Amino acid sequence: MASIARVPSVPAPGDAAGLRERGRGALLGLAVGDALGAPAENLKPSQIRARWGRITGYVVDHPAGTDDTEYAIFSGLLLARHGSALTPAHVEAAWHEWIADRAEGPFRGAGFSERGTLENLRRGLAAPISAQHRHAWSDGLAMRAAPFGVFAAGRPAEAARLVAIDGSVSHEGEGIYGGQAVAAGVAAAMSGASTICVVASALAVIPDDSWTARSLRRAVTVAHRGERAVRSAVVIGGYPWTDLAPEAVALAFGAYAAADGDFREAVLTAVNMGRDADTTAAVAGALAGATQGARAIPSAWAQAIGPARGSCLPSMAGQHVVEVADLLTAPPGGALPTAPSGEPGPPLTRDGERPDPVGRGPGGRGHRPAVPPAPPAPAAPAAPAAGRSMTSAGEPEVVA
Numbered sequence: 001m002a003s004i005a006r007v008p009s010v011p012a013p014g015d016a017a018g019l020r021e022r023g024r025g026a027l028l029g030l031a032v033g034d035a036l037g038a039p040a041e042n043l044k045p046s047q048i049r050a051r052w053g054r055i056t057g058y059v060v061d062h063p064a065g066t067d068d069t070e071y072a073i074f075s076g077l078l079l080a081r082h083g084s085a086l087t088p089a090h091v092e093a094a095w096h097e098w099i100a101d102r103a104e105g106p107f108r109g110a111g112f113s114e115r116g117t118l119e120n121l122r123r124g125l126a127a128p129i130s131a132q133h134r135h136a137w138s139d140g141l142a143m144r145a146a147p148f149g150v151f152a153a154g155r156p157a158e159a160a161r162l163v164a165i166d167g168s169v170s171h172e173g174e175g176i177y178g179g180q181a182v183a184a185g186v187a188a189a190m191s192g193a194s195t196i197c198v199v200a201s202a203l204a205v206i207p208d209d210s211w212t213a214r215s216l217r218r219a220v221t222v223a224h225r226g227e228r229a230v231r232s233a234v235v236i237g238g239y240p241w242t243d244l245a246p247e248a249v250a251l252a253f254g255a256y257a258a259a260d261g262d263f264r265e266a267v268l269t270a271v272n273m274g275r276d277a278d279t280t281a282a283v284a285g286a287l288a289g290a291t292q293g294a295r296a297i298p299s300a301w302a303q304a305i306g307p308a309r310g311s312c313l314p315s316m317a318g319q320h321v322v323e324v325a326d327l328l329t330a331p332p333g334g335a336l337p338t339a340p341s342g343e344p345g346p347p348l349t350r351d352g353e354r355p356d357p358v359g360r361g362p363g364g365r366g367h368r369p370a371v372p373p374a375p376p377a378p379a380a381p382a383a384p385a386a387g388r389s390m391t392s393a394g395e396p397e398v399v400a
Contacts, residue, residue: 010201013154013191016331021293022190023150023329025263027321029289030072030146030282031305032297033267035063037281042242043274045231055271063304065321067110067312068143068282074098074316075166076147076324083151084158088127088168095121095169098315110312111243113138117170127169138241139248141167141179143279146286149186151328156184160205171245177212178245180205182283185253189290195261198287199253211246219254227269230254235275242276251275252283263288263296294322 013019039059040048052059078094079086100121116133145163152159163183167176181202188201199220206213215234222229234250242248251273259265266288270281289297310317 010188010191010193019153019329022290023325024294024322025289026146026150026186026286027325028294029285031065031069031321032301033281033285034065034068034278037271037277038066040271040274040277045274048274066278068279070308070313070316071144073308073319073324075144079147079151080327086165091166091169092127111140113140130169131172136172137174137245138243139178139245139279141171141175142182142245142249145179145182146186148183152187153190156187156201159183159187174212175245177206177210178249181249185287186290189287215246215250216253219250220257223254223257227273231273248276248279252280255284256287261288261291263292
């Protein structure tokens with residue numbers, strides 16, 4: 001990959017059909033990467049080789065997205081409702097209505113960052129205090145960041161702004177930076193930007209001296225040498241947590257850069273590096289899917305992805321990533337796709353809230369996607385406690 005010292009500006013987004021194709025590619029690519037990477041999660045490359053050789057496709061009989069896909073759907077539906085008018089109060093209220101105040105699935109709300117957030121919300125804490133837990137640096141925001149890039153196609157800074165609002169309830173510091181890098185990268189890819197421009201767009205929205213930026217730069221610098229070099233440049237040897245945002249996001253961008261944006265190679269590179277493989281492959285899949293469009297995803301992989309099962313978030317059961325992508329790429333001021341009943345959807349705006357789209361959405365599979373009803377807004381969030389922001393100070397040494 002070329003140097004990022006001189007990078008062309010992000011091109012303007014294409015026509016509506018092209019945006020829809022790239023939006024579907026981003027979110028379907030996320031779900032495919034998630035399903036491909038799930039069996040390899042928390043494994044080392046040597047363990048992957050011992051079980052399957054090199055993973056080149058699904059290795060389970062009934063592949064499905066995990067919490068990565070279901071949280072991305074959750075954030076996508078929330079964004080489809082509020083657009084650029086999204087506020088922390090909207091996000092917090094949705095977490096209560098759709099997750100915290102409901103019965104949970106067998107995964108009990110997903111990873112450690114989500115668990116910490118849910119416990120804080122149930123104690124009555126408000127954003128951003130709800131994000132002050134021990135795993136605020138996780139990749140839990142990065143895994144659900146792609147919808148913001150789809151919505152803000154060609155506008156990386158806006159994608160980064162919106163995903164930080166979404167993340168304010170659950171993450172801080174490096175956890176926010178990881179989500180911003182992913183959202184901005186997808187936004188650039190949605191406009192047809194080159195691989196190097198996608199990487200540069202991600203770096204442009206996060207602090208240059210952050211742990212996430214340093215890891216990302218290391219990964220893409222050695223990407224031409226392949227997955228082993230990327231992993232060695234980023235992974236902290238012996239560190240038990242594989243869901244570090246600086247690590248997972250860097251591995252995903254490294255896989256994407258190593259493949260020069262090719263969907264199949266980007267996702268399989270991420271999967272075979274192990275660590276938090278479902279998330280790294282989901283992010284790499286979102287970036288490459290936005291770059292190449294849904295047609296680049298192998299049909300056997302795409303066809304295995306059905307509506308969400310709700311195994312992590314019961315409220316997301318029945319929602320399909322493709323239909324969420326269509327909601328997010330509907331033209332400004334235009335109509336949503338026609339519902340199976342023939343009833344037209346309400347107009348989508350990017351500057352304010354859309355009329356209630358419950359029960360409306362694209363047809364074609366006998367499924368009517370619905371943005372759940374908007375919950376009441378909570379009280380104004382309290383000011384964050386001093387000295388609790390996550391920083392990259394004390395970053396562990398990287399094992400080469």
